[in-house]
Amino acid sequence: MKIVVCAKQVPDTTEVRIDPVKGTLIREGVPSILNPDDANALEAALAMKDQNPDTEVIVVTMGPPQAQYMLRECLAMGADSAILLSDRAFGGADTWATSHTIAAAIKKIGNVDLVLAGRQAIDGDTAQVGPQVAMRLGLPAVTYVQNIEIEGDMAKVQRQLELGYEVIEVKLPCLLTAVKELGEPRYMTIAGIVDAYEKEITLWGREDLGLDPSECGLKASPTRVFRSFTPPVKGKGEIFTGTADGMVRDLMVRLKEKHYI
Amino acid sequence: MEKDLTLYHGVWVFAEQRHGKLMQVAIELLGEGRKLADDIGTELCAVLLGEDVKDLTQELFAYGADKVYLAEDKELNTYRTDAYTKVITEAIKTYKPEIVLLGATHIGRDLGPNLAVEVDTGLTADCTRLEIDPEDKKLKQTRPAFGGNLMATIICPEHRPQMSTVRPGVMEKPSYQADRSGEIVTLKPEFKDGDIRTQVVEVVQDLKSAVSLTDAEFIVSGGKGLGNPEGFELLQQLADRLGGVVASSRAAVDEGWISPTHQVGQTGTTVKPKIYVACGISGAIQHLAGMQNSDVIIAININENAPIFEVATYGLVGDLYEVVPAMIEELDQLKVEEAY
Ligand SMILES: Cc1cc2nc3c(=O)[nH]c(=O)nc-3n(C[C@H](O)[C@H](O)[C@H](O)COP(=O)(O)OP(=O)(O)OC[C@H]3O[C@@H](n4cnc5c(N)ncnc54)[C@H](O)[C@@H]3O)c2cc1C
Ligand SMILES: Nc1ncnc2c1ncn2[C@@H]1O[C@H](COP(=O)(O)O)[C@@H](O)[C@H]1O
Numbered sequence: 001m002k003i004v005v006c007a008k009q010v011p012d013t014t015e016v017r018i019d020p021v022k023g024t025l026i027r028e029g030v031p032s033i034l035n036p037d038d039a040n041a042l043e044a045a046l047a048m049k050d051q052n053p054d055t056e057v058i059v060v061t062m063g064p065p066q067a068q069y070m071l072r073e074c075l076a077m078g079a080d081s082a083i084l085l086s087d088r089a090f091g092g093a094d095t096w097a098t099s100h101t102i103a104a105a106i107k108k109i110g111n112v113d114l115v116l117a118g119r120q121a122i123d124g125d126t127a128q129v130g131p132q133v134a135m136r137l138g139l140p141a142v143t144y145v146q147n148i149e150i151e152g153d154m155a156k157v158q159r160q161l162e163l164g165y166e167v168i169e170v171k172l173p174c175l176l177t178a179v180k181e182l183g184e185p186r187y188m189t190i191a192g193i194v195d196a197y198e199k200e201i202t203l204w205g206r207e208d209l210g211l212d213p214s215e216c217g218l219k220a221s222p223t224r225v226f227r228s229f230t231p232p233v234k235g236k237g238e239i240f241t242g243t244a245d246g247m248v249r250d251l252m253v254r255l256k257e258k259h260y261i
Numbered sequence: 262m263e264k265d266l267t268l269y270h271g272v273w274v275f276a277e278q279r280h281g282k283l284m285q286v287a288i289e290l291l292g293e294g295r296k297l298a299d300d301i302g303t304e305l306c307a308v309l310l311g312e313d314v315k316d317l318t319q320e321l322f323a324y325g326a327d328k329v330y331l332a333e334d335k336e337l338n339t340y341r342t343d344a345y346t347k348v349i350t351e352a353i354k355t356y357k358p359e360i361v362l363l364g365a366t367h368i369g370r371d372l373g374p375n376l377a378v379e380v381d382t383g384l385t386a387d388c389t390r391l392e393i394d395p396e397d398k399k400l401k402q403t404r405p406a407f408g409g410n411l412m413a414t415i416i417c418p419e420h421r422p423q424m425s426t427v428r429p430g431v432m433e434k435p436s437y438q439a440d441r442s443g444e445i446v447t448l449k450p451e452f453k454d455g456d457i458r459t460q461v462v463e464v465v466q467d468l469k470s471a472v473s474l475t476d477a478e479f480i481v482s483g484g485k486g487l488g489n490p491e492g493f494e495l496l497q498q499l500a501d502r503l504g505g506v507v508a509s510s511r512a513a514v515d516e517g518w519i520s521p522t523h524q525v526g527q528t529g530t531t532v533k534p535k536i537y538v539a540c541g542i543s544g545a546i547q548h549l550a551g552m553q554n555s556d557v558i559i560a561i562n563i564n565e566n567a568p569i570f571e572v573a574t575y576g577l578v579g580d581l582y583e584v585v586p587a588m589i590e591e592l593d594q595l596k597v598e599e600a601y
Pocket of ligand 2: 120126
């Protein structure tokens, strides 16, 4: 079975800080990581490979050249090969353009049985690229997948709902988007890290994918960022210290004064 | 291909229903959609899909819809990506709405991206604010990015419809006007073999842990600082005194102390209660993203430097296992006083 995992390098948003003076995002020094949901997707693919060694796992990312470090990490975890889609023309892509480019790459890879993506990337949180890649490839898709069983050419998956889940059957080839519950990603092994540095990362640009400049990047993106700003911070409230009883009494006075209770 | 934008009219709201009941977010969207439609000077329409759901049209009119596009078919009974995408895509292509809004539920976030590709337009996910530009009447869609560290206002200048998913619990519910009525436009879906490629073989509902966080007026929320699952029993006692419900941070869910349906935050539920009591929660940006619009935030944390105190209306620096019992006692005392 041939599996493609779509993975993205993202800034670790738990480490992102706001410049208190300028009110802008401080990106310097923020570590880049493999998007958490994509790590779960890769784990699912690798688990299938553990069970069936005939499985081939290919990781695909669209991003700037430094995204290769994230790909090395995926190789060290156990992926067979990695493809970096990188080109000036891809810059500024929204989900429409991103999914178009990734779909073109998956077509070029050819004969893919299963595409796995993360539910969402933590930089944009849009959860759109997965389903849109499927749409462009003409594949059925299931999102929010928390469990996968493959039997022959059928996938039986659990799709997470707000309350509970549904069990869905879908024929391969298909695309599934992964949530955290799919499984804790494995660590890189020392041997894996050594191997990873011997493997070649394939680089494909716009022309390799046979795309017109008008189909890529900002040019092909229906949406535009009109402006961005830091969320207004709430004025700091009142802080009580001292004994528990004392603090609670002070709190109750306030809540009653303001008729909150 | 250039699109003639002047052909597109009306604000559409996806009237998401499950088991014949409208989702709260659909009602919230009708409230928001009404404002947008009025600002543009156009009509508000609801799009309702299901099997035997015609009864819901009255509710949609009462909450502000001028028109309901109704598709009924047994294939539409439970949501399936292919079926819903097909019906709504055809409707959008035929009737050309200017704006399409969907709730950012597990269903809306699945349907939205598919529709956007099918009708060739942009989609802005998880919006928390929508407004019409008074000059050019275009939709400005504001949403959090980078885990809530940044807000971005997105526009879709040259494609129609302008599409957004909107987080549940963020927009205000409109008032119910029982005497409102409107027009029903019946859509006639036709499905061929192979149109619907997924099959739902089982639905497992987890009603035991069902909590309606979005509707709660009082929420007592616990984090990793609880130290153990029993801590939630103490929080439940406080919630009972307030007539509220218990919620949690993701760290507490990850520990397995409480079910994921209780999680507040970026990857959980957005809440806006009158009072949110955060007990042993550090206040990570992803958590704040889901609760910082609460009217009053009471934070109890042992660490005076915890970021939760930056957003707290009232901060109590101390051990929650001392503070929460003291609160319960005070509230019981209050009840006794009120009884006289
Ligand atoms: C992509 C992504 C999405 C996420 N989405 C969410 C989300 O939706 N919701 C969410 O909550 N998190 C989310 N997180 C996780 C988030 O970053 C934090 O890890 C999490 O919110 C921390 O939970 P916590 O505050 O309970 O735990 P901690 O950060 O461990 O904080 C525990 C707090 O308890 C205090 N404490 C300890 N003992 C006591 C005591 N006896 N009395 C009082 N205080 C005490 C400590 O001082 C500390 O401040 C997400 C993370 C990522 C990467
Ligand atoms: N640039 C990218 N390269 C590879 N995969 C991506 C890229 N952007 C998004 N994805 C995939 O699509 C998923 C959803 O991303 P998003 O729509 O940005 O939230 C991610 O979890 C990835 O699996």
